[in-house]
Amino acid sequence: MLEKINTPKDVKKLSIAQLQELAEDVRKRIIQVTAETGGHVAPSLGATDIAIAILKMFDPLEDRIVWDVGHQSYAYKILTERNEKFETLRQFNGLSGFNNIFESKYDAYGVGHASTSISAALGITVAKEIKGEKGRAIAIIGDGALTGGMSFEALNHAGHLQKDMIVILNDNNFSISKNVGALQSYLTNMLVSRPYNATKNLIYDFVQHLPHRIRRRVILSARALEENMINSLAPNIIFEDLGFKYLGPIDGHDIPRMIRIFHKIKTNLTGPIFVHIVTQKGKGYEHAEDDAARFHGLGPYEIKTGKSKKKKGETYSKVFGNTLCKIAAKNKNIVAITAAMTDGTGLADFAKKFPDNFFDVAIAEQHAVSFAGGLAVQGIKPFVAIYSTFLQRAYDQVIHDIALQKLPIVFCLDRAGLVGDDGATHHGVFDLSYLNLIPGLLILIPTNAEELSAMLEFAAEYKEGPIVIRYPRGCAKYLDKPIQSIEIGKGEVVHEGKDVAIIGVGKAMEDAEFIYQDLKTKLPEVNPYLFNPRFLKPLDTNFLDDLKSKVHTVITIEDNALIGGFGATIKSHFSNSDVKVYSFGIPDKFIEHGTVDQLKDMIGITPEKITKEIISILK
Numbered sequence: 001m002l003e004k005i006n007t008p009k010d011v012k013k014l015s016i017a018q019l020q021e022l023a024e025d026v027r028k029r030i031i032q033v034t035a036e037t038g039g040h041v042a043p044s045l046g047a048t049d050i051a052i053a054i055l056k057m058f059d060p061l062e063d064r065i066v067w068d069v070g071h072q073s074y075a076y077k078i079l080t081e082r083n084e085k086f087e088t089l090r091q092f093n094g095l096s097g098f099n100n101i102f103e104s105k106y107d108a109y110g111v112g113h114a115s116t117s118i119s120a121a122l123g124i125t126v127a128k129e130i131k132g133e134k135g136r137a138i139a140i141i142g143d144g145a146l147t148g149g150m151s152f153e154a155l156n157h158a159g160h161l162q163k164d165m166i167v168i169l170n171d172n173n174f175s176i177s178k179n180v181g182a183l184q185s186y187l188t189n190m191l192v193s194r195p196y197n198a199t200k201n202l203i204y205d206f207v208q209h210l211p212h213r214i215r216r217r218v219i220l221s222a223r224a225l226e227e228n229m230i231n232s233l234a235p236n237i238i239f240e241d242l243g244f245k246y247l248g249p250i251d252g253h254d255i256p257r258m259i260r261i262f263h264k265i266k267t268n269l270t271g272p273i274f275v276h277i278v279t280q281k282g283k284g285y286e287h288a289e290d291d292a293a294r295f296h297g298l299g300p301y302e303i304k305t306g307k308s309k310k311k312k313g314e315t316y317s318k319v320f321g322n323t324l325c326k327i328a329a330k331n332k333n334i335v336a337i338t339a340a341m342t343d344g345t346g347l348a349d350f351a352k353k354f355p356d357n358f359f360d361v362a363i364a365e366q367h368a369v370s371f372a373g374g375l376a377v378q379g380i381k382p383f384v385a386i387y388s389t390f391l392q393r394a395y396d397q398v399i400h401d402i403a404l405q406k407l408p409i410v411f412c413l414d415r416a417g418l419v420g421d422d423g424a425t426h427h428g429v430f431d432l433s434y435l436n437l438i439p440g441l442l443i444l445i446p447t448n449a450e451e452l453s454a455m456l457e458f459a460a461e462y463k464e465g466p467i468v469i470r471y472p473r474g475c476a477k478y479l480d481k482p483i484q485s486i487e488i489g490k491g492e493v494v495h496e497g498k499d500v501a502i503i504g505v506g507k508a509m510e511d512a513e514f515i516y517q518d519l520k521t522k523l524p525e526v527n528p529y530l531f532n533p534r535f536l537k538p539l540d541t542n543f544l545d546d547l548k549s550k551v552h553t554v555i556t557i558e559d560n561a562l563i564g565g566f567g568a569t570i571k572s573h574f575s576n577s578d579v580k581v582y583s584f585g586i587p588d589k590f591i592e593h594g595t596v597d598q599l600k601d602m603i604g605i606t607p608e609k610i611t612k613e614i615i616s617i618l619k
């Protein structure tokens, strides 16, 4: 059936039985490709039937479809003229793992970070009205993404504006792992009161057929009756109280039923509509159904067994989690906070060992930071583990709620630097720049596992204000020897030298070491310093000032944006001296997806390319 689909219009021509066959084909295609490329398997398998029902009933060029995060949209991609390229998913120069307006005219909005879809869909709806264009915007949002504060801001606004837009909640009871929070309990409760909702939907149908002049009065009376009597039997529907028409819960794998509901919406309903669809994460692939958390997002896997093809080594996340467990065993005031990333940030063991000191706040980075502020002001020591890219969400909270009040919180920024196949929305390449300018913040950058542990120990004792420790995705490098203790604003001279200094920042120290050796082989007359700064803030000004009389050239290497990053800071430090500073890092543009090596090659910052450039500089 999939072979028959060249454009989404072809989906409209299919019968119900053919659509069901199509769903099977699409799922097979998702599994076959992601087994090679990796990706968000379970979310996309779960949303396959929704994508098909939407394409059957709506026109994605007229009715703009906004997927939240975009990780549920593989079926949509396949059915919107991207089947042939689907093998290139998440590969260098291939399809993005999320929706991207530069990739396809069918992607109404670029996504990757959660909870943006309702806001964007509302904006699209209002723009359509201003311009007199046809069609409705549709946001498809998971129950996890719905926990993000932005979703509520958008519901609040949409309920007020009363424009014709649709929000489809894809409720699978899962975020990356089991969803958490009062909202999830509420949604589950709604499933229990299914008969009540079915009756209510019948009443809706009935009322829609009444003459216009009495329709409103009937609705108002029904609401009053409902509030007085039915509330005691079934939960209040928050979404209705916010001004949406609520339809559901609906089985998200029952294509004909979803088609009937969408038909009803198209022909009968106006204003903001909230469709509550219930799905199974990983639907149609037993391994993904059984282990939806692992199949949320994973690397290449064996289709038959569901086992991952590549074994993971010990990651920096794991080093962080293990060290924090050790620290917490000695200090009951240590608290760990994650925003829906317990496994990803390495906190799963901590959560088991210290359940009272562990908080998964759902996809709510802003709240995570201010919640930590409240804890800290009362003498608790919070470690807030957030991916570098997601802390962008909580920028004002870091400044206003934490730094301004000198609260001793530790921000553990995982996935700093280039992350690879998740691409532009997920690279953690801005944190050094956006944090550098915040007064009173300490910024630490470990270059290996032992250093990360030592920095965490240091941070646990530090009481003067907030600290950021940023570390990369992937396997940790071990020195296999303990390091000297961490001193504020003091770096480590890895090799003494003269004339030239190479400074490797965090993960880039691995490249700096290679470059150091390569340079010594290729230019034996050069004997550079190799320096690990450990701190961006405060800088090791003693060492750097000393260098002014010892070197003529400083090379900095980092996996952060060059603007405002480490190199820029060093350049400014040497601006009143004769020392020339050359910086290698992320240029002023968004970097797409691919392996980290491919991306570094594209940018021109592989160790080989950097060595070549340094040689030409020195010559």
Ligand SMILES: Cc1ncc(C[n+]2csc(CCOP(=O)(O)OP(=O)(O)O)c2C)c(N)n1
Pocket (backbone or CB within 6 Å): 042, 043, 044, 046, 069, 071, 072, 112, 113, 114, 141, 142, 143, 144, 145, 146, 172, 174, 175, 176, 281, 296, 339, 340, 341, 363, 365, 390, 393
């Ligand atoms: C701001 C932000 N924080 C965290 C994430 C990481 N993340 C990606 S998907 C996801 C869970 C989404 O759950 P849900 O919306 O229910 O979709 P499902 O995966 O269950 O299909 C999370 C936490 C993100 N993309 N954006």
